[in-house]
Amino acid sequence: MKTGSVDDQLCEDATRGAPLRAIDSLSVTTCLNDRVVMRASREVDRDAPYMQGHFPGFTIYPGVFVLETVTQAVAAGVGGADGLHVRTVRSMRFMAPLLVGDRLDVYVTVTPGEPPGAFEVDASCRRGDGASCARIKLIVQQGARAGA
C-alpha cells in the first residue's frame, strides 16, 4: 500500500449499503510492517442522508455515524474487493458534539489481527477546532460475514 490520497472511487464503493457517505477525503499517512495509519475527514452537513432526523430542528452528527466514518475509511483503505464487516465494537466513546459546519478528523490505525483477514482498528477523532470528540476501537473482518 502506498501513502497518499485514497482513490475517490474506493471511498464511494465503501458507502454502498451505508446510511450515508461518511468520508469526504481519505489518505494513508503511514504504512509500515503491515500497520496502516490513515486520516479521514468529514464535514457535518445537515442535508446529508438521515441527518434531517437527528434531530428535527437541531442537527448533530450521530455517534454511530462517527463509527460509519471509521468503518468506511477502513473499508476503502484496506477492505479490498470483497469489502469488510464489523465483528466487534470493542469500545466507543463520544466526548464532544459535532454540529453543522464542524469538521470531523479521524486518525485510524489498522493492524492485522486473527484470524487472517481480521484487523484491529483504533481510531482517534478530533473536531476541526482541535477538541477530542471520539475514540473507537473495533475488530473488522474482510469479506462477507459467515453464518449470515
Added chain:
Amino acid sequence: MLDAADIRELLPHGHPMLLVDRVLELTPGASIVGAKAITLGEQCYGTLNGAQPAERYAYPVSLLLESFGQTAALLWLHTRLREAAGEDRIVMLVAARDCRIERDALPGDVLRHVARIEHAAADTLLIAGETFVGDRRVASIGSMMAVMRSIASLTQSTSEGETR
C-alpha cells in the same frame, strides 16, 4: 404498551432516523423489548442495485446499534420525560463497549431488541442487551451509555451553525 404515536412523541428523532417501530414489552425502570422492521425501501439501500452481492444488503451496524439505543431510550424517556417537560432535551449515545455482531440482518427481517437498564441516575443511562431476528441472535450489547442533554447546553448560540 407504546404505540407508534407514543414512540413519535417520546423520541426526539425524526424520519428517517427514527429506528423503532413498535414496543413489544416494557417493564418500567427495568427492561424493554422493541421491534424495528428492515425494508428494501430504506434510504441506506438506495445506492445498491441488483449487481451488488447479497452481503451488501446487510443492515448497517451503525443503524442496528442506533436502533437498539433508541429502544432503550424509550424505556428511559417513558419515565423521565414528564420530569423534563417544557425543555427541549435530546438523548445521545456517549459510549458503548463489547458490542458483538454475530449475524447479518437483511431486508425482510424484524430486529427484536431486548434491552435492560443496568444503572440509571440523573441524566445518565447504562444499558445492556441483545438483538434477535426470530430466535437467532444478531448482536449482543455488552454496555451502552446514553445521556440526556438540553439543546441549549450543546450550543453557545441560539442559531444553528453559528461559529462557536
